[in-house]
Amino acid sequence: MPPVNLKRLAQELNLSIATVSRALQDSHEVSAQTKERVKALADALGYQPNAYASSLRRNISKTIGVVIPEVNNHFFSLAINGIEEVARQNGYHVLIYLTHDDYEREVDITQYLTGGRVDGLLMSVASGSQDFGHLQKLYASKPAIVFFDRVCDALNTANVTTNDYESGYLATKHLLEAGCRHIAHLLLSGNLSIGRMRMQGYQAALQEHGLPFDETLVLTGYGDDEQNTELITDLLRSRPEIDGIFASVERLAISSYQACHNLGLAIPETIKIIGFSNLGVASLLAPALTTITQPAYEIGKEAARILLRAIEKKKPILPSQSLTLKSELFARKSTARG
Amino acid sequence: MPPVNLKRLAQELNLSIATVSRALQDSHEVSAQTKERVKALADALGYQPNAYASSLRRNISKTIGVVIPEVNNHFFSLAINGIEEVARQNGYHVLIYLTHDDYEREVDITQYLTGGRVDGLLMSVASGSQDFGHLQKLYASKPAIVFFDRVCDALNTANVTTNDYESGYLATKHLLEAGCRHIAHLLLSGNLSIGRMRMQGYQAALQEHGLPFDETLVLTGYGDDEQNTELITDLLRSRPEIDGIFASVERLAISSYQACHNLGLAIPETIKIIGFSNLGVASLLAPALTTITQPAYEIGKEAARILLRAIEKKKPILPSQSLTLKSELFARKSTARG
DNA sequence: TTTATCTACGTAAACGTTTGCAGAGGTGAG
DNA sequence: CTCACCTCTGCAAACGTTTACGTAGATAAA
Structure with missing residues (x-):
C-alpha cells in the first residue's frame, strides 16, 4: 500500500x-x-x-524544549503541567530534557538544541552551573528562550520568577516571630540569582531583628537526598543552639525532617522548620509543614505564553516581558510557637 | 552570516x-x-x-513519545526519569504528552502521533478510556509501542507492569491480618487491566479469609482530588463499619487521609490505610503511610529499553518481551495493629 | 474590440540531508 | 600493455512539504 x-x-x-x-x-x-x-x-x-518535511521547508518546528533539573519534584512537575497545557492549546509539541542539576549534562543538552530542533526553549538552570557560556552560545544560535524560577541573568531575555527576596524575608521573619533566634538556611547553590535573592531576604529579616548573620549557619546541599540528610544531621548535632530551619528547596525541607527524626529533635518544640515546597501532602506530614508555595502551574503557563507569543510574532523576547508571581506562605504546625 | x-x-x-x-x-x-x-x-x-532534513531523508526521527495521564505524580515522574535516562544514553529525544486521564485528549494526542513524528511510543493509558480504537489506529500507522503500568491488552505488543494481582492480594491480606474486617477498595477505573488485577487480588484475599465480597465497598474515583475526598468522606460516613482502606492509586490514599481528618477518624486505631504510592515522604506522614511501592524508575527504564531495542533493530515488538517487575510492601504506622 | 483583473490551478524550486551510482586516478597482476 | 580492482570524490536524485511564479480561462471595464 x-x-x-x-x-x-x-x-x-x-x-x-x-x-x-x-x-x-x-x-x-x-x-x-x-x-x-x-x-x-x-x-x-x-x-x-509529515512533520519533518513541513518543518524543513518552513523552518518552523512547532516544538518547544523544556530543560529542567528534575521532574520528580512538585514544583517542576506542576510547571510542566502548565507548559504542556499552553503548548497543546497552541498546537506545539514539548520535548523534555533533565539535567539532574548537573552542569555537564546541561552543556550536552544545550548543544543538541542548537540544531533548530526547537522553536523555543523554557529553562530552569541547573544548580551546578557556574558559567553560562553554553547558554550564551545557545542563545546566539537562534531559539527564543524564557527562563523560569532558576534564571540566568547573563542572557538578555525574559524571566518568570516569584518574589524570592520577599519570600525569603517573610519566611525568616515568620520563624523569628515564632521565637527562633538561631536560624539555619539551607539552599542548593549560591550561584543562582534565585538563591541569592532568598538569602538576602533571610539576611534582611535577621538584621531587622537585630540578629547577626552567621555564615556557618548557611548550608549548601548537593543533589543526593541522603547526603543532604547527613549534612543537616551533622550541622544540627554540632550546633545544638539552632532552633529554626529555613529550607530554600523542597528536598532540603524533607531532609531536615529526616535529620530531626534521626536526632530525636521535636518539631516544632525544639526546632521549627519552614520550606519552599509544592508538596500536596505538606499538611499531612508529622507535623504539618509550614511552606512557602510557589504558583508552579501558573509559572509554567506564563513562561510558555511569553515564549509562544514571541515565536508566533517572530519577535525577540525582551527582558521587560519578565514576570514576577507571588508565592504564598502557609503557616502550619512545624512553626507553631512551642 | x-x-x-x-x-x-x-x-x-x-x-x-x-x-x-x-x-x-x-x-x-x-x-x-x-x-x-x-x-x-x-x-x-x-x-x-538539521534534524528535520535528516529525519525526512532517513525516515527516522530519533524521537520517542511518552503519553501518560499526568506528571504530577511520583510514579509517573519517576518513570519519566528512567525513560529520559535511557533515551539520552541512546541519543533519543523525548516528547511528552499528558492526557489528564481524559479519553478525548488521548484520542487527540494519538492522532498527532500518526504522522511519523516519533519512532516509538511509551504509553500508560488514561483511566477514562473505554474503547481502544484510537490506539489500534495508531498501532496500525507504524510506530513501535510499549505500554507500561496502565496497559492496553487489545494491542499485540509488549507491556511492562508490576505484579498487580499479587500486590492487591498482599495489600488486602496485610489489612486483614492487622484486624480489618470491612475493607473498602478505592480505584480509578474498572476498565483497565491493572485495576482488574488488583481487584482480583483483593477479592482473593477476602475469600481466603472467608469474607464476602461487597460491591458497595468498591469506590471508583475521578480525576479531581477534592471530589474524591468528598466521595470517600461520604462513603466512610455512611458505612461506619469500614475499618480498612486499600487505595489502588497514590492520590486516593491521600484523599483517604484527608477524609479521615475531616471526620476525625483515627488512623490506624479506627481505620487502617494502605495504598499504592511512590511518595518519598510516605514515612513522614501523620501517621506514616503503609505503601505498596512500584519500581517506577526501573519500569521507565525497562520500557524504554524494549522500545529502543526494537526501533534500532527494526523488528516488531512481541508480547513475549513483556516484563513484570515486583512491587514492594512497606508496612508503616497507618496499618499498625490498634 | 482590447486590456485589465480575478479565479483556480499547475510547474518547479527550495529546505538540508543521505545515498546509489559513476568516474578519475592509482596500484598491482597477468 | 591491458584488465581488474581499490580509493576517494562528485553528481544528482530523493524524502514530503511549501510557495513564488506563471498561465489559461473567465469576467469586467474601457
Missing part, C-alpha cells in the same frame, strides 16, 4: 500536489468544491502531514 | 556536499585526511546537522 502523502492524494484526485497542499490549508486560491474533495479524501485515507 | 550547513562547509573546504556528509559520518569512503579537515571546520563553525 502506497504511503498517504500529498502526492498520493494528488494522484487519486487528478490534481497537482500544490493544489492539494493549498486546499488542506484552506487557501483562498482553491475553489470551495475542490477543497471539499481534497479534505474528504484526506479524511478517508487518514492523511497526516 | 550564511547559515552553517553542509553546503557552507563544502564550499569553504572545496569539497562536495556528499563528501562532507560522509566525512561527518566517519564513512570509510573518505580519506582520513579529508575527515580531519571536515571535522575541524565543523567544530570551528559549530555545525549542527
Whole structure:
C-alpha cells in the first residue's frame, strides 16, 4: 500500500500536489468544491502531514524544549503541567530534557538544541552551573528562550520568577516571630540569582531583628537526598543552639525532617522548620509543614505564553516581558510557637 | 552570516556536499585526511546537522513519545526519569504528552502521533478510556509501542507492569491480618487491566479469609482530588463499619487521609490505610503511610529499553518481551495493629 | 474590440540531508 | 600493455512539504 502523502492524494484526485497542499490549508486560491474533495479524501485515507518535511521547508518546528533539573519534584512537575497545557492549546509539541542539576549534562543538552530542533526553549538552570557560556552560545544560535524560577541573568531575555527576596524575608521573619533566634538556611547553590535573592531576604529579616548573620549557619546541599540528610544531621548535632530551619528547596525541607527524626529533635518544640515546597501532602506530614508555595502551574503557563507569543510574532523576547508571581506562605504546625 | 550547513562547509573546504556528509559520518569512503579537515571546520563553525532534513531523508526521527495521564505524580515522574535516562544514553529525544486521564485528549494526542513524528511510543493509558480504537489506529500507522503500568491488552505488543494481582492480594491480606474486617477498595477505573488485577487480588484475599465480597465497598474515583475526598468522606460516613482502606492509586490514599481528618477518624486505631504510592515522604506522614511501592524508575527504564531495542533493530515488538517487575510492601504506622 | 483583473490551478524550486551510482586516478597482476 | 580492482570524490536524485511564479480561462471595464 502506497504511503498517504500529498502526492498520493494528488494522484487519486487528478490534481497537482500544490493544489492539494493549498486546499488542506484552506487557501483562498482553491475553489470551495475542490477543497471539499481534497479534505474528504484526506479524511478517508487518514492523511497526516509529515512533520519533518513541513518543518524543513518552513523552518518552523512547532516544538518547544523544556530543560529542567528534575521532574520528580512538585514544583517542576506542576510547571510542566502548565507548559504542556499552553503548548497543546497552541498546537506545539514539548520535548523534555533533565539535567539532574548537573552542569555537564546541561552543556550536552544545550548543544543538541542548537540544531533548530526547537522553536523555543523554557529553562530552569541547573544548580551546578557556574558559567553560562553554553547558554550564551545557545542563545546566539537562534531559539527564543524564557527562563523560569532558576534564571540566568547573563542572557538578555525574559524571566518568570516569584518574589524570592520577599519570600525569603517573610519566611525568616515568620520563624523569628515564632521565637527562633538561631536560624539555619539551607539552599542548593549560591550561584543562582534565585538563591541569592532568598538569602538576602533571610539576611534582611535577621538584621531587622537585630540578629547577626552567621555564615556557618548557611548550608549548601548537593543533589543526593541522603547526603543532604547527613549534612543537616551533622550541622544540627554540632550546633545544638539552632532552633529554626529555613529550607530554600523542597528536598532540603524533607531532609531536615529526616535529620530531626534521626536526632530525636521535636518539631516544632525544639526546632521549627519552614520550606519552599509544592508538596500536596505538606499538611499531612508529622507535623504539618509550614511552606512557602510557589504558583508552579501558573509559572509554567506564563513562561510558555511569553515564549509562544514571541515565536508566533517572530519577535525577540525582551527582558521587560519578565514576570514576577507571588508565592504564598502557609503557616502550619512545624512553626507553631512551642 | 550564511547559515552553517553542509553546503557552507563544502564550499569553504572545496569539497562536495556528499563528501562532507560522509566525512561527518566517519564513512570509510573518505580519506582520513579529508575527515580531519571536515571535522575541524565543523567544530570551528559549530555545525549542527538539521534534524528535520535528516529525519525526512532517513525516515527516522530519533524521537520517542511518552503519553501518560499526568506528571504530577511520583510514579509517573519517576518513570519519566528512567525513560529520559535511557533515551539520552541512546541519543533519543523525548516528547511528552499528558492526557489528564481524559479519553478525548488521548484520542487527540494519538492522532498527532500518526504522522511519523516519533519512532516509538511509551504509553500508560488514561483511566477514562473505554474503547481502544484510537490506539489500534495508531498501532496500525507504524510506530513501535510499549505500554507500561496502565496497559492496553487489545494491542499485540509488549507491556511492562508490576505484579498487580499479587500486590492487591498482599495489600488486602496485610489489612486483614492487622484486624480489618470491612475493607473498602478505592480505584480509578474498572476498565483497565491493572485495576482488574488488583481487584482480583483483593477479592482473593477476602475469600481466603472467608469474607464476602461487597460491591458497595468498591469506590471508583475521578480525576479531581477534592471530589474524591468528598466521595470517600461520604462513603466512610455512611458505612461506619469500614475499618480498612486499600487505595489502588497514590492520590486516593491521600484523599483517604484527608477524609479521615475531616471526620476525625483515627488512623490506624479506627481505620487502617494502605495504598499504592511512590511518595518519598510516605514515612513522614501523620501517621506514616503503609505503601505498596512500584519500581517506577526501573519500569521507565525497562520500557524504554524494549522500545529502543526494537526501533534500532527494526523488528516488531512481541508480547513475549513483556516484563513484570515486583512491587514492594512497606508496612508503616497507618496499618499498625490498634 | 482590447486590456485589465480575478479565479483556480499547475510547474518547479527550495529546505538540508543521505545515498546509489559513476568516474578519475592509482596500484598491482597477468 | 591491458584488465581488474581499490580509493576517494562528485553528481544528482530523493524524502514530503511549501510557495513564488506563471498561465489559461473567465469576467469586467474601457
